[in-house]
Amino acid sequence: xxxxxxxxxxxxxxxxxxxxxxxxxxxxxxxxxxxxxxxxxxxxxxxxxxxxxxxxxxxxxxxxxxxxxxxxxxxxxxxxxxxxxxxxxxxxxxxxxxxxxxxxxxxxxxxxxxxxxxxxxxxxxxxxxxxxxxxxxxxxxxxxxxxxxxxxxxxxxxxxxxxxxxxxxxxxxxxxxxxxxxxxxxxxxxxxxxxxxxxxxxxxxxxxxxxxxxxxxxxxxxxxxxxxxxxxxxxxxxxxxxxxxxxxxxxxxxxxxxxxxxxxxxxxxxxxxxxxxxxxxxxxxxxxxxxxxxxxxxxxxxxxxxxxxxxxxxxxxxxxxxxxxxxxxxxxxxxxxxxxxxxxxxxxxxxxxxxxxxxxxxxxxxxxxxxxxxxxxxxxxxxxxxxxxxxxxxxxxxxxxxxxxxxxxxxxxxxxxxxxxxxxxxxx
Amino acid sequence: xxxxxxxxxxxxxxxxxxxxxxxxxxxxxxxxxxxxxxxxxxxxxxxxxxxxxxxxxxxxxxxxxxxxxxxxxxxxxxxxxxxxxxxxxxxxxxxxxxxxxxxxxxxxxxxxxxxxxxxxxxxxxxxxxxxxxxxxxxxxxxxxxxxxxxxxxxxxxxxxxxxxxxxxxxxxxxxxxxxxxxxxxxxxxxxxxxxxxxxxxxxxxxxxxxxxxxxxxxxxxxxxxxxxxxxxxxxxxxxxxxxxxxxxxxxxxxxxxxxxxxxxxxxxxxxxxxxxxxxxxxxxxxxxxxxxxxxxxxxxxxxxxxxxxxxxxxxxxxxxxxxxxxxxxxxxxxxxxxxxxxxxxxxxxxxxxxxxxxxxxxxxxxxxxxxxxxxxxxxxxxxxxxxxxxxxxxxxxxxxxxxxxxxxxxxxxxxxxxxxxxxxxxxx
Numbered sequence: 001x002x003x004x005x006x007x008x009x010x011x012x013x014x015x016x017x018x019x020x021x022x023x024x025x026x027x028x029x030x031x032x033x034x035x036x037x038x039x040x041x042x043x044x045x046x047x048x049x050x051x052x053x054x055x056x057x058x059x060x061x062x063x064x065x066x067x068x069x070x071x072x073x074x075x076x077x078x079x080x081x082x083x084x085x086x087x088x089x090x091x092x093x094x095x096x097x098x099x100x101x102x103x104x105x106x107x108x109x110x111x112x113x114x115x116x117x118x119x120x121x122x123x124x125x126x127x128x129x130x131x132x133x134x135x136x137x138x139x140x141x142x143x144x145x146x147x148x149x150x151x152x153x154x155x156x157x158x159x160x161x162x163x164x165x166x167x168x169x170x171x172x173x174x175x176x177x178x179x180x181x182x183x184x185x186x187x188x189x190x191x192x193x194x195x196x197x198x199x200x201x202x203x204x205x206x207x208x209x210x211x212x213x214x215x216x217x218x219x220x221x222x223x224x225x226x227x228x229x230x231x232x233x234x235x236x237x238x239x240x241x242x243x244x245x246x247x248x249x250x251x252x253x254x255x256x257x258x259x260x261x262x263x264x265x266x267x268x269x270x271x272x273x274x275x276x277x278x279x280x281x282x283x284x285x286x287x288x289x290x291x292x293x294x295x296x297x298x299x300x301x302x303x304x305x306x307x308x309x310x311x312x313x314x315x316x317x318x319x320x321x322x323x324x325x326x327x328x329x330x331x332x333x334x335x336x337x338x339x340x341x342x343x344x345x346x347x348x349x350x351x352x353x354x355x356x357x358x359x360x361x362x363x364x365x366x367x368x369x370x371x372x373x374x375x376x377x378x379x380x381x382x383x384x385x386x387x388x389x390x391x392x393x394x395x396x397x398x399x400x401x402x403x404x405x406x407x408x409x410x411x412x413x414x415x416x417x418x419x420x421x422x423x424x425x426x427x428x
Numbered sequence: 429x430x431x432x433x434x435x436x437x438x439x440x441x442x443x444x445x446x447x448x449x450x451x452x453x454x455x456x457x458x459x460x461x462x463x464x465x466x467x468x469x470x471x472x473x474x475x476x477x478x479x480x481x482x483x484x485x486x487x488x489x490x491x492x493x494x495x496x497x498x499x500x501x502x503x504x505x506x507x508x509x510x511x512x513x514x515x516x517x518x519x520x521x522x523x524x525x526x527x528x529x530x531x532x533x534x535x536x537x538x539x540x541x542x543x544x545x546x547x548x549x550x551x552x553x554x555x556x557x558x559x560x561x562x563x564x565x566x567x568x569x570x571x572x573x574x575x576x577x578x579x580x581x582x583x584x585x586x587x588x589x590x591x592x593x594x595x596x597x598x599x600x601x602x603x604x605x606x607x608x609x610x611x612x613x614x615x616x617x618x619x620x621x622x623x624x625x626x627x628x629x630x631x632x633x634x635x636x637x638x639x640x641x642x643x644x645x646x647x648x649x650x651x652x653x654x655x656x657x658x659x660x661x662x663x664x665x666x667x668x669x670x671x672x673x674x675x676x677x678x679x680x681x682x683x684x685x686x687x688x689x690x691x692x693x694x695x696x697x698x699x700x701x702x703x704x705x706x707x708x709x710x711x712x713x714x715x716x717x718x719x720x721x722x723x724x725x726x727x728x729x730x731x732x733x734x735x736x737x738x739x740x741x742x743x744x745x746x747x748x749x750x751x752x753x754x755x756x757x758x759x760x761x762x763x764x765x766x767x768x769x770x771x772x773x774x775x776x777x778x779x780x781x782x783x784x785x786x787x788x789x790x791x792x793x794x795x796x797x798x799x800x801x802x803x804x805x806x807x808x809x810x811x812x813x814x815x816x817x818x819x820x821x822x823x824x825x826x827x828x829x830x831x832x833x834x835x836x837x838x839x840x841x842x843x844x845x846x847x848x849x850x851x852x853x854x855x856x
Contacts, residue, residue, distance in 0.1 A: 042495060045486070045489075045498065046486045049497075055480055056481045058477040061477075067473060069473045069477075070468065070689050071467055099717075101714045111539060115554070126543070142715075146712055262498060262718060263718045263720035263721060281577075284573050284574055285535040287690070289690070290690060290691045293691060293718065
């Protein structure tokens with residue numbers, strides 16, 4: 001099948017008529033489907049709902065003489081810190097176990113850098129003049145919004161299949177106003193790329209001009225394979241320590257996509273010095289996080305080995321959904337020269353790079369046919385995709401039959417948007 | 429019995445010898461007792477531990493088609509907002525239900541005022557020059573520390589049995605640099621005073637020069653009577669609205685001393701406009717709070733009437749402890765002219781005003797006999813009690829027999845400290 005670019009005007013018109021007919025038929029189905037956010041499905045939540053009955057007796061709440069129902073232990077229950085150390089390959093003393101959202105820990109870290117400064121800050125960032133922050137893009141909109149909300153200048157760094165373009169990163173960090181970078185090292189949001197060992201090494205050996213440069217290492221999908229075996233990942237905290245900048249990295253993770261998205265536990269991992277400094281700052285903010293929920297999670301998830309078994313069961317639900325998305329993309333869009341994508345083995349997204357200038361129109365057409373996707377541009381700083389190309393698909397929430405329908409709408413819309421571009425006029 | 433001031437030097441020496449002997453005997457018991465923090469006792473926690481088994485079935489988690497286990501509903505579950513509206517006498521739309529700590533909501537409010545500004549702020553407080561904050565004292569150390577940590581100047585306002593001295597408050601708020609005040613309107617920490625209707629009215633009718641002046645209304649003990657019937661309290665949010673400054677007040681409460689201290693739910697109540705503004709700021713910080721725990725609490729606590737029944741059971745445990753404290757104070761310290769105190773009917777503290785210049789020494793002697801109390805000065809800004817007089821007693825945690833012993837140590841230490849002052853030399 002020839003690419004659209006190689007077809008004649010007449011052939012394109014015929015294709016457009018076919019697609020229009022199909023689109024109109026889909027519109028008549030009055031669909032209402034949502035692929036906008038990486039939400040686990042109800043089947044996944046039901047699967048882990050034994051969490052609700054894991055901790056039922058008052059006696060279970062007493063650990064080493066301390067009552068987890070009461071105030072105390074700001075940095076988290078010892079067993080919860082051990083759990084996360086096992087998960088991330090670091091030491092319990094290098095962890096701070098927080099509340100239900102790692103995003104909140106990231107926000108608080110940036111907020112404290114702004115109001116009080118980080119461990120090695122010469123001054124709080126609010127007194128440091130212009131602050132710049134590196135945003136490998138496409139990336140996670142909520143990361144970018146945090147730093148945007150504090151008025152930092154967001155600088156786009158190109159993403160590659162091996163992680164952020166480190167030549168660019170190494171160049172940019174020579175500017176002392178550049179204070180940090182957002183990273184999703186494993187199954188990056190949205191492309192599903194895993195940073196290569198060389199990329200991770202170059203991160204650990206980064207020599208930024210800012211003494212308080214912060215690598216925001218959001219290991220959101222650290223055990224989230226939906227296909228194949230668990231892929232081990234390096235401990236970025238030791239790597240930074242070995243390279244002589246132990247305080248440069250802050251790693252984040254949570255159980256949001258292991259147990260309940262809104263009711264899990266989260267962790268910040270960093271050098272012991274960083275953890276002590278931050279614990280002291282956080283002691284002004286709160287007395288302790290929800291340790292009953294921490295204990296509930298440790299009892300339920302046990303350790304990394306047991307968590308990985310549970311992730312296999314998530315994969316049984318998620319895997320077929322990703323296969324469906326990829327099957328539809330392949331069947332509908334291969335060899336037309338109007339879109340390409342990567343096949344991830346984990347994470348929560350598939351990212352489709354549509355022909356430049358067609359992403360926004362594709363999403364508009366999807367929306368008019370009742371299918372909601374993440375807004376165009378969301379994966380770039382300030383919500384602006386300079387090529388109007390990247391589209392993030394989140395297949396986890398809908399049941400598989402709805403997903404197939406939603407993908408049919410998506411592919412048809414993308415083809416219509418491309419055809420409009422080639423033909424030079426709008427089709428509907 | 430004559431007051432110490434009326435006794436002869438010889439009589440004081442004899443009293444000192446008696447007290448020394450008693451103190452030394454107490455020291456030999458090698459006690460290790462803690463009355464430093466308002467922690468509920470294990471008996472109270474066991475009493476409410478049915479909370480652990482209130483929410484056990486996946487089906488319970490689906491409310492009006494929405495799954496409380498998943499992301500969403502940033503301002504809280506509808507039923508949780510209704511619960512808090514019932515508790516506080518405001519509207520559900522005027523509530524934002526947060527995580528496990530109202531202190532965290534207070535911190536976040538001040539932090540956001542600093543970084544982004546409040547609804548009516550001309551500029552974020554970090555760009556507004558010198559900020560001053562009013563601290564009715566004695567008060568709650570954690571309140572004062574929040575505003576101190578942002579570098580605000582803390583201004584002491586005298587407390588009276590009817591609340592903060594409003595003549596002083598009304599005068600101070602004419603300074604536009606004065607941006608807010610900390611309040612515990614019912615059973616104030618540490619004295620247990622409840623603001624009178626006139627005080628509350630004067631708060632609602634305050635006309636501060638700063639357009640973004642914030643009354644931090646920490647209703648921590650709103651239903652926390654340990655003696656007698658529930659005392660209704662006015663809805664400060666309507667009162668401020670009626671007085672024409674609806675956005676001036678932020679009310680806080682939590683279940684920390686109703687269910688589990690570290691694992692409850694919290695609320696911020698304010699004008700609808702404030703709630704909308706803050707929800708939009710908080711949407712950058714987190715996706716949602718722990719709604720499973722919100723639902724668990726609503727199922728367990730039901731409504732205000734049912735919560736008040738539970739508070740009666742807490743009172744059955746707490747009441748005798750406060751009676752013991754007051755009995756010991758009366759027996760040991762009445763009519764000596766060296767201390768006075770107030771008899772609260774609710775809250776978590778008894779505050780003893782020792783003879784000026786003797787609080788720190790009293791606590792030192794307590795500590796040397798194995799009894800830990802809140803640090804001297806903690807109830808004043810910057811941790812400095814200008815009269816070295818106020819001592820906060822938190823009788824909730826120890827069992828009653830330990831409490832009696834701890835109070836014996838306390839009274840003996842206080843008398844020794846006073847005797848040293850009268851005699852002019854240290855006794856040990």
